[in-house]
Amino acid sequence: MVEATTSPSRSAGRRVREADEPRESLIARFGADKPLQLDAGVSLSPFQIAYRTYGTLNAARTNAVLVCHALTGDQHVVGRHPVTGKQGWWETLVGPGKPIDTERYFIICPNVVGACMGTTGPSSINPKTGQPWALDFPVITIRDMVRAQAMLLDHLGIDSLFAVAGGSMGGMQVLQWCASYPQRVFAALPIACATRHSAQNIAFHEVGRQAIMADPEWKGGRYETEGGNPTRGLAVARMGAHITYLSDAALHRKFGRKFQDRANPTFSFDADFEVESYLRHQGISFVERFDANSYLYLTRAMDYFDLAADYGGVLSNAFKDTPTRICVISFTSDWLFPTSESRAIVHALNAAGARVSFAEIVTDKGHDAFLLEEPELFGIVRGFLDGAGRARGLA
């Protein structure tokens, strides 16, 4: 039994309950007849997917674009975020007349499995106990996220996507879509990503997880039932990760060694430098909208991602005979997912005989460039989708 409802908007409420009744979102509920089979060898049932859509599905159902969000993103691509009140995370690229044009395409963005904005995750209620899942929630993978998304498309009656697009962890999902469901993807835009997480990236994630688990308020993950919230650990995790999203040059341009509101050092441990108060703000604001256990699960999913490993260690086999047009995009100053990772994708796609184009965009903005004002990115995405749209027969 599957049903979709729009949840009522609420004027207030704890962040965590967004997990059950996400505001400004649609919900697809999958009952006992539709379990989600997980790579961990267990199935998740019942579960729900919270998602948002923008634009209109055409009569032929051929103009759907799936947008996949990154680690700390969610379904609120465009429009006011119900928790933060801020704009959507991809307003730069998605909207009327924008490269991912809501006047031409029907955009769907689901919150991924394991997250905390309405799709089932560790802060959702475990029906067996009536309590939040916490660490009893099964460890999920990028492939599990994509498998759930495919079930959402079935539910929506969309056989084939015009395009799937995303950056970072979203790009990993795009690549997994190309591998798992090539016949359902006409065009794909994996941005600032890789087919597997490097040892350095696993290491950074592990530090973040250890920061959360070191917080006594984490309580073995049972903070929601036992009371508490590991906000200090989660803030430290966010601060560390945030550095990896920017480039040294971007930090230097933004902050240099400028002191905060004064001309000289205070000779103290206050936030003396602007970059320190910026980071502290990043940490503090993050914990207001994100769940610590979800952070553990989603970083783990990224760590486990290794597309070639599922195909005998040969990456090109993941894309064998793919009919999908793929445009790979990287940024010169992205040291989390450097261009060499994108080149490896392109080489595998070439070896598989795929229709692939590749752009390395020169910018000093680092990994987060995919979220920022980056005109060359906009031009490339628009051009790629226009071309694919003509091939697909879209007006």
Added chain:
Amino acid sequence: MVEATTSPSRSAGRRVREADEPRESLIARFGADKPLQLDAGVSLSPFQIAYRTYGTLNAARTNAVLVCHALTGDQHVVGRHPVTGKQGWWETLVGPGKPIDTERYFIICPNVVGACMGTTGPSSINPKTGQPWALDFPVITIRDMVRAQAMLLDHLGIDSLFAVAGGSMGGMQVLQWCASYPQRVFAALPIACATRHSAQNIAFHEVGRQAIMADPEWKGGRYETEGGNPTRGLAVARMGAHITYLSDAALHRKFGRKFQDRANPTFSFDADFEVESYLRHQGISFVERFDANSYLYLTRAMDYFDLAADYGGVLSNAFKDTPTRICVISFTSDWLFPTSESRAIVHALNAAGARVSFAEIVTDKGHDAFLLEEPELFGIVRGFLDGAGRARGLA
């Protein structure tokens, strides 16, 4: 009143008391008549410096080499470490017949002010209260460390150093020596360092400090008097910092995505990947030998370091008319102190008309290369010191 004594070796004892009675070390005590003037505008008195020496000072007192240690280093350059039982941190480079040859030179390595291995720092006893200083200890700078070292040389009756050498924070001290006491330094070896800490490096340090301060056992720095030890926070700080000491390539070579003691993922939050258990080990072993408050103070000193700022913003003025021969060394894969930082030092030295040589060593070992088996480094250090030794008239 100044006195030097060898402290008795003890078979056991809490790490923190190493702060008062360091084993295997000499101590120089500076009384009320010899205060250490600090950049923060206060003076530290009394204070002590724990140090080790290797080799023999010649009759002319012209063969002294000052070795400056890095953030988490100490005076135990060579020989068994009294706390860890491990070898000294620069056994690769210092010893009989080695590039910094203990048969030719008299090597002195003091523990820096603010540290925790016997030189006065936040875990030392504040004579006014009879309790550890904790955060009442004044914030110190690289220049303060060097000023204290100059007092140690006065105490030892050494007017002029044959050489001063160090990597990372040790390299910062070397540069400060060249600026503060050019007439006392015949040759200098700043390795893998910079004349100022970048915004990115400040950011990484700030995450480490926040991890420590987020640990409830830190107790506003008063963990020694109030009971407790912020080992979890300090371990997280160490884990994060440790990633920056290595290169992505080195991590990949060492660990890749190899699983720990098994062939497949566990689908859990155990240390699944070898790089995770390696990092956890780094964190756990670090807290056994290092003090959390010292970590705050020494990272702060590095953040504040900005040599040009003390000379009207013109770096070359820091080296004006310097008689010192300087050999600057960087490593290609060091992203904490990239070669561009060393080039800036070289340009300033050139502008100042200094005798400077520069070597960028090709290695994938990252920042920590200065501590590792790196034959090209050994050859360059040996060659530079040999040449300087001939000019100095050393046998």
